Amino acid sequence: DIQMTxxxxxxxxSVGDRVTITCRxxxxxxxxxxxxxxxxxxxxxxxxYAASSLQSGVPSRFSGSGPGTDFxxxxxxxxxxxxxxxxxxxxxxxxxxxxxxTKVEIK
Amino acid sequence: QLQLQESGPGLVKPSETLSLTCTVSGxxxxxxxxxxxxxxxxxxxxxEWIGSIYYSGSTYYNSSLxxxxxxxxxxxxxxxxxxxxxxxxxxxxxxxxxxRKSGDNYFDYWGQGxxxxxxx
Numbered sequence: 001d002i003q004m005t006x007x008x009x010x011x012x013x014s015v016g017d018r019v020t021i022t023c024r025x026x027x028x029x030x031x032x033x034x035x036x037x038x039x040x041x042x043x044x045x046x047x048x049y050a051a052s053s054l055q056s057g058v059p060s061r062f063s064g065s066g067p068g069t070d071f072x073x074x075x076x077x078x079x080x081x082x083x084x085x086x087x088x089x090x091x092x093x094x095x096x097x098x099x100x101x102t103k104v105e106i107k
Numbered sequence: 108q109l110q111l112q113e114s115g116p117g118l119v120k121p122s123e124t125l126s127l128t129c130t131v132s133g134x135x136x137x138x139x140x141x142x143x144x145x146x147x148x149x150x151x152x153x154x155e156w157i158g159s160i161y162y163s164g165s166t167y168y169n170s171s172l173x174x175x176x177x178x179x180x181x182x183x184x185x186x187x188x189x190x191x192x193x194x195x196x197x198x199x200x201x202x203x204x205x206x207r208k209s210g211d212n213y214f215d216y217w218g219q220g221x222x223x224x225x226x227x
Contacts, residue, residue: 034211034212042219043217045218046214049213050211055215057150059113063212087153089154091213095156095170098153
């Protein structure tokens with residue numbers, strides 16, 4: 001199985017800050033990397049697919065980069081509604097696996 | 108707008124079988140571009156893919172659960188279902204159904220999730 005490791009596990013930032021979350025795969029997964037946002041008590045929501053493609057309806061302040069083994073999710077200007085846990089997911093091979101999550105808090 | 112809705116018992120006894128159904132509305136489960144799957148999340152923990160099914164009935168399971176999992180599809184009702192046998196407290200989780208895009212393999216639509224507690 002491909003292991004996905006996110007860092008940091010949590011972060012606290014101010015409104016307007018640039019926030020970067022990293023996801024590392026245990027082997028090369030090309031661009032088969034997706035990012036999800038999960039708000040408290042809600043289902044995950046797809047933000048970014050194929051490492052850098054923005055899902056329809058997702059604000060442009062979210063962006064992703066890759067490919068290979070190291071990926072980043074960037075929020076260019078953190079907003080209060082971005083309070084959530086963010087997960088990466090590899091879609092290179094089954095079993096599809098997720099990172100452990102990064103909890104983003106607002107200072 | 109596509110919607111997915113999980114249904115089933117919220118409480119299951121240890122050693123029994125967990126059964127959930129996902130009803131798809133606003134679109135056809137028989138689309139050739141998508142698979143339909145189950146993902147779970149234990150309280151306070153991360154996400155675990157359980158398995159997926161194609162409308163034709165082809166299934167793909169996580170090897171960690173394969174011996175206990177059965178996923179089936181009923182295209183006439185636009186539904187797919189999950190059965191997880193011999194459950195223990197470790198199977199207590201929020202269970203989500205979701206649509207997976209073939210090829211890119213991302214989950215673009217999710218149900219709201221249903222909490223299943225395993226307890227006597």
